[in-house]
Amino acid sequence: MWKVVLVEDETFVRESVKEIIRWEELGFALAGEASNGEEALELIRREPPDLVLCDIVMPKMDGLELLKETRKAGIASKFVMLTCIGDFESVRQAMEYGASNYILKLSMSVKDLRETLGKISEELCAAKPATPPAREIERGPDVLADRIAHPEVKKIIRYIEHNYDQEISLASLARHVMMGENYVSALFKKKTGETLIHYLHRIRIEKAIEYLRSTDLPVSQIGQNVGFMNDNYFIKIFKRMTGTTPSQFRQSR
Structure with missing residues (x-):
């Protein structure tokens, strides 16, 4: 199972993302959640996840800064950014720092999340050493x-x-x-x-x-x-x- 950390300061959005996806059926397990970048960074450093699903605009430390700090720490977790219309400059910077994808929160659907998680799973499988025969x-x-x-x-x-x-x-x-x-x-x-x-x-x-x-x-x-x-x-x-x-x-x- 691929471990996911969910980072989102809006409680409603965070709970919605948790509930609308059957994570285990897609090969993922929610390993933790945080409401801002500082909390998330502690989680990531303590036990690096395979994927961070992360809002861009957050208090204390935003998603872009979290991505940068994670990379500075030598942690290669995949990042998918949750963004609102108008944040495209931040999205561009996030992609430069190695974010795998982004999802618009206002139009986010189960289909969008499933497709994105499927793509991330394929990337993780491709990077993982072959399992035993x-x-x-x-x-x-x-x-x-x-x-x-x-x-x-x-x-x-x-x-x-x-x-x-x-x-x-x-x-x-x-x-x-x-x-x-x-x-x-x-x-x-x-x-x-x-x-x-x-x-x-x-x-x-x-x-x-x-x-x-x-x-x-x-x-x-x-x-x-x-x-x-x-x-x-x-x-x-x-x-x-x-x-x-x-x-x-x-x-x-």
């Missing part, structure tokens, strides 16, 4: 379920094992065990060492590997068979977890 990620759900004592976590693991090919979300898993989404997410991570979305992806990729080894089904069909309705997303997650694309994996076998 697929054979090294194969540790079945039964092994994990056997060593987990917590009944609700075990129930989630079994549910994913039997329904990985269906649409699964944090909300649906929370309903399955009749717990709150935030609690379930934190509990699963504490008991297994993995986030729910990472575990779901891992199980789906393991199942995809079985198909690639034992069938001649097209890659797109395999992706659908294991629960990925989008071919590009399937290929991206497969490569993130195995270091190779499904087609390359099949050819190597």
Whole structure:
């Protein structure tokens, strides 16, 4: 999961951004938030995030100065600037200092945020060293379920094992065990060492590997068979977890 710090002095905007995006489904986790640049800089220095989603105009320290100070500290976090119409000179300077993108707050939509986060995720994946070969990620759900004592976590693991090919979300898993989404997410991570979305992806990729080894089904069909309705997303997650694309994996076998 890519870690995000959200920096915005307007409470309404900050809360809206937090609520309108299903962060985990896009591979991101909110690691912290701040209402001004000074607070944010402390967070970033203490535990550098992968992405800073940052307003430009803020009290104490604005977004542009925060970006500059972050770079002075040798921290390479991606920056996406939230801006209002008329701030384009600040945006231009931010891009010069390495900001990846900007979003207009007045016209910001779920689509804008999802597209921007998708682009950032691709950039982060491209910069990340290749992960271990697929054979090294194969540790079945039964092994994990056997060593987990917590009944609700075990129930989630079994549910994913039997329904990985269906649409699964944090909300649906929370309903399955009749717990709150935030609690379930934190509990699963504490008991297994993995986030729910990472575990779901891992199980789906393991199942995809079985198909690639034992069938001649097209890659797109395999992706659908294991629960990925989008071919590009399937290929991206497969490569993130195995270091190779499904087609390359099949050819190597």
